[in-house]
Amino acid sequence: MRTLYVSQSGCYLCLHQEQLLIKQGQTVLDQVQIPLLEQILIFGTSQLTTQLIRVCLQRNIPILYLSRMGYCYGRLIAIERGYRQLSRYQQQLTAIERLMVARAIVQAKLKNSRVILMRHQRKQPSETIAIAVQNLDHLVSQAGQADGIERLLGLEGAGAACYFPAFGECLSNRSFVFVARSRRPPGNPVNAMLSFGYQVLWNHLLSLIELQGLDPYHACLHQGNERHAALASDLIEEFRAAIVDSLVLYLVNRGVIDADQDFVYADGGCYLNDSGRKKYLRAFLNRMEERLTIDGTQQPRWDVLMQQVKKFKQFVYDPSHIYQPYQIR
Structure with missing residues (x-):
């Protein structure tokens, strides 16, 4: 199909x-x-x-x-x-089943972040990156043994704290300076692109979750409420580094985005302006439309997201098959 x-x-x-x-x-x-x-x-x-x-x-x-x-x-x-026939099954997932999936999601996020750093480390070694890779390895091991969601969220936060400073080391364009992640509001052009990209990806995952008939407000790692579709927040974790972070590195290091011309500063934050959004979305869509071989057929990269949503749906129907997040090599 x-x-x-x-x-x-x-x-x-x-x-x-x-x-x-x-x-x-x-x-x-x-x-x-x-x-x-x-x-x-x-x-x-x-x-x-x-x-x-x-x-x-x-x-x-x-x-x-x-x-x-x-x-x-x-x-x-x-x-x-x-x-919403699946909502009842999602609500019936046990605490242990949710914890096992949450562990897998956090581990995949940490591993994918590690791969992004290692790719750059092979090209241009950095002590900061080397230390971050070691720390991420340790956090992956700890996440696999975490005994609760709060512990996992703490390990995820620790991973971000060591990953993003090293991510800044991967930027070769001196017009872009990045030392830490800031979100609300994004404090500089790199943070602006990361926030924008995550939002685009989150919206698309929410659409696919709805399309498969899953309840977006029942998740494993994040807590949902009437304003937070937690399942989209769960499933985006495995794709942050693989799709958005890698695209930001490409846009900055290849000079596609201009630090002076493609951003606007307003309300205490930094945001992509009209020209910046057009450049970002053009590059984002081109990347997502690249044809990959998936299950023996040529499909755009978009379909990787769909396949993961389907895997989560299969887990809901049969929790004995724990959900396996997407990992880059």
């Missing part, structure tokens, strides 16, 4: 017998057999015919509408898919 990502604006999706056609003007960009479709994600401004929407509803193929930043405007689903 295939997830269809339509990220080009101005496309027109229509039905031709058992084929979904993606057109731009009179040009057919792609075509997919309807029986092979699992879901459709529309980024930006594209149109679907009423006939195609009706067939998707009849065949339980959800359609998700997102902004170019990944913010979910809404989704079209068949009536029978609209009930």
Whole structure:
């Protein structure tokens, strides 16, 4: 089954017998057999015919509408898919089952952070990075034995405290100075890009969680409330370094983003301005649209996120198979 990502604006999706056609003007960009479709994600401004929407509803193929930043405007689903059948199973997960998944999530986050640092260490050795890698190794071991969520959150915080100063050592563009993570508000251009990227990624994960029928307010590591979709906060942890941090390094070290021209300082913080957001989103979407081989088929990097959400869904149905987070090599 295939997830269809339509990220080009101005496309027109229509039905031709058992084929979904993606057109731009009179040009057919792609075509997919309807029986092979699992879901459709529309980024930006594209149109679907009423006939195609009706067939998707009849065949339980959800359609998700997102902004170019990944913010979910809404989704079209068949009536029978609209009930939160999984929420009851999520609520029935035991404290031990939640703790085991929370351990795995924190360990994956720490390991992925370590890989990002080691990649730079091989190119340009640094004592700060070497010490951070050793500390992260130690924290990974401790996280695997943590006896509670509070302990895990403490270890996650300790990991960030040693990771981000070393992350600053990986920046080769002297126009960007970064010594520590600051969020509310972001204090400098690097923090501005990290915060913006995390928000884009979090929004997209929330959309995929909703699409799979999971309850985003029941999680394992973070506590949810009416204003916090904790499951999105859980699942983003394994992707922070792999997707956002690595992209920020690319944008800074390759000179794609300009420290003077692409940011604005307001309300005590630093933020990407219009030109900066355009550059960031263009690079972000290009990276997420890169084709990877997933389960034997070519799919965009977006699909890695979908596969992890599906794995968590499988864990909810069968907690004996503990959720395995995404790890980079």
